[in-house]
Amino acid sequence: MSLLAITSPHMNKSNARGVGFIMTQVVLATVPGILAMTWFFGWGTIINICFALLVALACEALVLKLRKRPIGFYLKDGSAIVTALLLALAIPPLAPWWLTLVGVAFAIIVAKHMYGGMGYNPFNPAMVAYALLLVSFPVDMTQWVLPDTAPSFSGTFQHIFGLAPAFDGMTSATPLDAFKHSANQTLNELFQSTPALKSETLHAWQFVSMAYLLGGIYLLTRRIYTWHAPVGMLGSLSVMALIFSLYDADVYASVSFHLLTGATMLGAFFIVTDPVTTATSTKGRLIFGIGVGVLIYIIRAFGNYPDAVAFAVLLMNFAAPFIDQYSQPRTYGHKQARKGLPKKKD
Amino acid sequence: MSQAIKLWDIHGGIHPEENKSQSNQLPISTLPLPKKLYLPLQQHIGSPSELTVKIGDKVLKGQRLAEANGFISASLHAPTSGTIVSIEERQIPHASGLTAETIEIETDGLEQWCEREVITDYLHTDPIALLAHIRNHGITGMGGAGFPTAVKLTPKDDDHIDTLIINGAECEPYITSDQLLMRERADQVIDGISVLGQILKPKRCIIGVEDNKLDAVKALRDSIDAHPKTLPFEVKVAAIPTKYPSGGEKQLIQILTGKEVPHGSIPADLGIVCQNVGTVAAISKAVLEGEPLISRITTVTGDAVSQKGNFETLIGTPIEDLLAHCGVDESKLFRLIMGGPMMGFTLHSTDLPVIKTTNCILAATEQEFPNPAQAQDCIRCGMCAEACPAELLPQQLYWFSRSKEFDKAKHFNLFDCIECGACSFVCPSHIPLVQHFRFAKGGIRQEEQAHIKSEHAKMRFEARQDRLAKEEAEKEARRKARADAAAKAKAEKEAKAKLAESQESPTTNTPTADASEGDDKKAAIAAAIARSKSKKPASNETTPSSVDIKPFKVASSQARAAHLQAQRALNAAKETGELSKEQIAEQEANVSSLKKAYEDAKAKLDQAKNGNTVAPAQEQAPSVDIKALKVASSQTRAAYLKAQRAFDTAKEAGELSAEQLTEQASEVSKLQTDYENAKAKLDAAKNGSPTQTAEAASSPTVDIKALKVASSQARAAYLKSQRAYDASKEDGSTSEDELSAQLKKVEALQSTYEKAKAALDDAKSGKTPASNPVAKEKASPSPSETFENKYKQVKVETSQARAAAKQAQKAVDEANEQGKDETQIKELETALAESVQTYEKLNSKKLVLQEKVKARKAVEASAVSQPKESKPAPETVAEQPPAEDDPTKKLKELKVAASQSKAAWRKLERELGKAQEAGEDTAELEQKVSAAKTTYEQANEAKTTAMAALNS
Numbered sequence A: 001m002s003l004l005a006i007t008s009p010h011m012n013k014s015n016a017r018g019v020g021f022i023m024t025q026v027v028l029a030t031v032p033g034i035l036a037m038t039w040f041f042g043w044g045t046i047i048n049i050c051f052a053l054l055v056a057l058a059c060e061a062l063v064l065k066l067r068k069r070p071i072g073f074y075l076k077d078g079s080a081i082v083t084a085l086l087l088a089l090a091i092p093p094l095a096p097w098w099l100t101l102v103g104v105a106f107a108i109i110v111a112k113h114m115y116g117g118m119g120y121n122p123f124n125p126a127m128v129a130y131a132l133l134l135v136s137f138p139v140d141m142t143q144w145v146l147p148d149t150a151p152s153f154s155g156t157f158q159h160i161f162g163l164a165p166a167f168d169g170m171t172s173a174t175p176l177d178a179f180k181h182s183a184n185q186t187l188n189e190l191f192q193s194t195p196a197l198k199s200e201t202l203h204a205w206q207f208v209s210m211a212y213l214l215g216g217i218y219l220l221t222r223r224i225y226t227w228h229a230p231v232g233m234l235g236s237l238s239v240m241a242l243i244f245s246l247y248d249a250d251v252y253a254s255v256s257f258h259l260l261t262g263a264t265m266l267g268a269f270f271i272v273t274d275p276v277t278t279a280t281s282t283k284g285r286l287i288f289g290i291g292v293g294v295l296i297y298i299i300r301a302f303g304n305y306p307d308a309v310a311f312a313v314l315l316m317n318f319a320a321p322f323i324d325q326y327s328q329p330r331t332y333g334h335k336q337a338r339k340g341l342p343k344k345k346d
Numbered sequence B: 001m002s003q004a005i006k007l008w009d010i011h012g013g014i015h016p017e018e019n020k021s022q023s024n025q026l027p028i029s030t031l032p033l034p035k036k037l038y039l040p041l042q043q044h045i046g047s048p049s050e051l052t053v054k055i056g057d058k059v060l061k062g063q064r065l066a067e068a069n070g071f072i073s074a075s076l077h078a079p080t081s082g083t084i085v086s087i088e089e090r091q092i093p094h095a096s097g098l099t100a101e102t103i104e105i106e107t108d109g110l111e112q113w114c115e116r117e118v119i120t121d122y123l124h125t126d127p128i129a130l131l132a133h134i135r136n137h138g139i140t141g142m143g144g145a146g147f148p149t150a151v152k153l154t155p156k157d158d159d160h161i162d163t164l165i166i167n168g169a170e171c172e173p174y175i176t177s178d179q180l181l182m183r184e185r186a187d188q189v190i191d192g193i194s195v196l197g198q199i200l201k202p203k204r205c206i207i208g209v210e211d212n213k214l215d216a217v218k219a220l221r222d223s224i225d226a227h228p229k230t231l232p233f234e235v236k237v238a239a240i241p242t243k244y245p246s247g248g249e250k251q252l253i254q255i256l257t258g259k260e261v262p263h264g265s266i267p268a269d270l271g272i273v274c275q276n277v278g279t280v281a282a283i284s285k286a287v288l289e290g291e292p293l294i295s296r297i298t299t300v301t302g303d304a305v306s307q308k309g310n311f312e313t314l315i316g317t318p319i320e321d322l323l324a325h326c327g328v329d330e331s332k333l334f335r336l337i338m339g340g341p342m343m344g345f346t347l348h349s350t351d352l353p354v355i356k357t358t359n360c361i362l363a364a365t366e367q368e369f370p371n372p373a374q375a376q377d378c379i380r381c382g383m384c385a386e387a388c389p390a391e392l393l394p395q396q397l398y399w400f401s402r403s404k405e406f407d408k409a410k411h412f413n414l415f416d417c418i419e420c421g422a423c424s425f426v427c428p429s430h431i432p433l434v435q436h437f438r439f440a441k442g443g444i445r446q447e448e449q450a451h452i453k454s455e456h457a458k459m460r461f462e463a464r465q466d467r468l469a470k471e472e473a474e475k476e477a478r479r480k481a482r483a484d485a486a487a488k489a490k491a492e493k494e495a496k497a498k499l500a501e502s503q504e505s506p507t508t509n510t511p512t513a514d515a516s517e518g519d520d521k522k523a524a525i526a527a528a529i530a531r532s533k534s535k536k537p538a539s540n541e542t543t544p545s546s547v548d549i550k551p552f553k554v555a556s557s558q559a560r561a562a563h564l565q566a567q568r569a570l571n572a573a574k575e576t577g578e579l580s581k582e583q584i585a586e587q588e589a590n591v592s593s594l595k596k597a598y599e600d601a602k603a604k605l606d607q608a609k610n611g612n613t614v615a616p617a618q619e620q621a622p623s624v625d626i627k628a629l630k631v632a633s634s635q636t637r638a639a640y641l642k643a644q645r646a647f648d649t650a651k652e653a654g655e656l657s658a659e660q661l662t663e664q665a666s667e668v669s670k671l672q673t674d675y676e677n678a679k680a681k682l683d684a685a686k687n688g689s690p691t692q693t694a695e696a697a698s699s700p701t702v703d704i705k706a707l708k709v710a711s712s713q714a715r716a717a718y719l720k721s722q723r724a725y726d727a728s729k730e731d732g733s734t735s736e737d738e739l740s741a742q743l744k745k746v747e748a749l750q751s752t753y754e755k756a757k758a759a760l761d762d763a764k765s766g767k768t769p770a771s772n773p774v775a776k777e778k779a780s781p782s783p784s785e786t787f788e789n790k791y792k793q794v795k796v797e798t799s800q801a802r803a804a805a806k807q808a809q810k811a812v813d814e815a816n817e818q819g820k821d822e823t824q825i826k827e828l829e830t831a832l833a834e835s836v837q838t839y840e841k842l843n844s845k846k847l848v849l850q851e852k853v854k855a856r857k858a859v860e861a862s863a864v865s866q867p868k869e870s871k872p873a874p875e876t877v878a879e880q881p882p883a884e885d886d887p888t889k890k891l892k893e894l895k896v897a898a899s900q901s902k903a904a905w906r907k908l909e910r911e912l913g914k915a916q917e918a919g920e921d922t923a924e925l926e927q928k929v930s931a932a933k934t935t936y937e938q939a940n941e942a943k944t945t946a947m948a949a950l951n952s
């Protein structure tokens, strides 16, 4: 008999619900989205994901080795996998392999580990990489294949890895992108004239969005995260869209257009819910989500980039520590919540 | 009794697997009597109990073994009859593996009871008597930390208890002892509630039981229905949702009343008292059966034992025995926990006793409680915050604890963490958060402790510096005085003869000059004569023609001024009401003595007037003039010294406002000037040119030393208040108004200090390197009179110091009672220790002086009775009566005094040694020891000199 001296508590639920469990749930929740994407945009998504995962694991292992950390222990937490998965879902299905490579490597090596690794990175690695790619390779990052026109598996494979010439004419901008560059047309004209805004295209996007929503609801029911950030983001985005579309429906797109195209749903349930880089209290997360929603709308409506989730999230990542200071809950027995940090003493 | 009770929810909480069914199937069973029982004197929160038995004593069941030592303490009783075989330091079951003195009883198996005290008619018993009964029966909280129950049931005067909450939630997994108690002994619980009702007179009582124990709920409700007569208030049982930690006191109060216990308060402040069901049952046993807390129900569970269940266990039963009885499989035993899995602590061995708080022994296998997984990085998922019942942000606290940013951790309310472990339980990264929080709390406490210590050290250092400086100055003065005395000795011998001739009354030739007092013999003699004359005005033989009115006038007016000033100061102090009654009485005495001095002086003046018309000073016979001046001088000096002492005391006590202090200071300096004038005149008169010196002396003299002291004291007061202000600001619990009031005070003190400093600087720049003020202060006209004056002064001071000490004690007690925070109490305690020390010093001084006065009086008496026989002994230095009418008796007295002071010193030294061994703070004791040593040395010196004188 050797008695073990450990301080309380002696029980721990996390034996069953550890970080690995959380990450697995997140991966599971993306399955509907992956399926929908593949259905409409072809095998590109899956090929991208697989490639991204390989790159991510390799980068992670490499960096851990360089940082002299136990590789197996840290690989198990699954965070690299989730990062790679989300980035692969965000970039166009037919994006060339090097785009994925650069993006994932940057996400893991720079955005994650250069800031201290798991738990210490202030910015969402997937979004950092996405923003980098968007700024550096705007054309490649905005060429989406039109729904149901994707090549076969091998064709897609060859395309991605540059083994075959590009499929001209089969790619197009996303609806948001098209909307963005629609200069002088009214909405009606626009929706009729632009292929990216044709109803089948929109339909595909809506379908994908609903798939992400489904995954999100799953995660909510599994209590992987709380509703605060997603609801905050979707809510504020809806409110903004509603106000502006009421103001001038000819210029500003409808609420449903904003909610169901682009990366809105992916962002709401898989990006702003990233625990590490958001605010940490529930109140803070609500504020964080609202901020992201507002920023998304502003960038979409008035900025230069077609989609805005990445930029909005990164901007709010900046603000997260500040939000944390001003969103502390009111502790039991205290009249008020504390604000800010303790005053400096000399 | 089953109407719905409104319940509130608590934030967070978790649902760990209950694991209660293993142990709640069988009824409570009794353990066979163990051969040995081990009873630590520290089983409760508070000070350890004090032994009332000794090794070898036969004790009866229920007999008291140790009694409560202080208010927050509990007594301890013999769980069965037997013999005490040892009392020694042993390890006790405690989270940090502490040791405590432990009584070992060898049981005799007879179970012989001592006489029991039963209160059957408790509904008509005085609550105070019931409280005393509970206290005498060693009842402590049985659910949690073991807080003495009587203390918790003694509300502050202004708290009216409205709601009594009985905690039967038992939210910890595995534990079922309360459940079994409620199920099988519901009547006991209800009786206990009835007793509590008599003590607290609540309007209602709610028993909170988690809804996984509906059997207990039913039993309690049935029992309530069966007890309508003894429950003059509403008693309800609330089945609350099962959720950990709903059984935490604060959480249960929130669930049942919707109120939160405010930060820094106790439930009684809300009119709520919360007691555990086990405690309530113990109260009922104590009151109705006269059985002290000698046994309890303990759950034994965990997969390493085969016979899980609840056992009526005697306090002190070795856990070994308990486990053996339950069929422990030692090879499987992996983790042994006392208490539940969420808040219990691991035991390092089975060689520990069951104590009053042992509700569960959990003998777990490795499968049940495997080693914790390696902690990963915090992913800031916030699950801990969601689970936290105190609504903290454990993830942030963790971050700050790890980086030792303790101020931030405090700011994020670390000290509101109840260490329930819910956060650790849910953390997906397996981070032992609670461990980090305990570490941080310990760290913060240590820092605060260190801070307080350094503050104390600083204060002590400053005080020491002051003292050393004073001592040095005094030594210097004495040395100088001695030299002066020696130098003058020769001249005096000659002068003495002449003087003796010129005296009309018999020469009271006091043989020794008190060199340490630094005065010359001539003056001493003159003053003695003057005094004896003033005492017997009828036999005053001074020739009227030789008496000058002027000096008497001066003396009289000075005395009057002194009296009036003192009176004014007293009135001012009375008005502001800042002095205690005792202090005012002292000051009144002071004033009346001054008044008397003035009246004396006036009477003398009248006398002189009656016996004499105008006579110019120059024509005065010098000896008479000197006499009169001497009197004036000594009186003003006494007045001055008194005022100075009173001023110092008041300043030290810190009870006077800045203005009052400055007023007093100016008064003191006036009196000093008066005194110096008088002295100068005296000197002048001696030299034969009174007018000149009187003029010279009338130029203002500034006492730099006094100013320095005043300045440094003002500074200390200012700094102290500044610190206090900072502390309360930081603490954050002080309201804005209080803070601003404090700030004002600080500023006032600061300006006082600055004023004092400015005055000091002025004085310094205008300083003339004239006479040594210390030496002057020490100058005195007549040894006996000086001693008497001094004695009186010291007496007054002593009683003042005693009053201050008493007050400080009161303040400490109050602070303790009110549960002020530790820092404040510490501060008050320091103040107390300081004042006690002052008092003790003064007291010993007083005693020494008393001796001296006696001795001196004897000397003088002998000198008067045998004027011609006495002979001078100029080489003897100080403070001793070389020749007496009964020197043997004197010597005896001195011997006694010396041996007494020696004993006192030795005792203190022993205490110091003990304290040092115990690693306590010994600085104060050291000071005491050195004070006692000085006293002894003085006494001894006096003794030896007296002996030498006698021999010669």
Ligand code: SF4
Residues within 6 Å of the ligand: B377, B378, B379, B380, B381, B382, B383, B384, B385, B394, B395, B398, B423, B426, B427, B428, B429, B430, B431, B433
């Ligand atoms: S539960 Fe653990 S991992 Fe999650 S925020 Fe709290 S400490 Fe961090």
Ligand code: SF4
Residues within 6 Å of the ligand: B384, B387, B388, B389, B390, B391, B392, B394, B416, B417, B418, B419, B420, B421, B422, B423, B424, B433, B434, B437
């Ligand atoms: S241990 Fe402290 S921080 Fe953790 S859940 Fe309990 S109260 Fe909150």
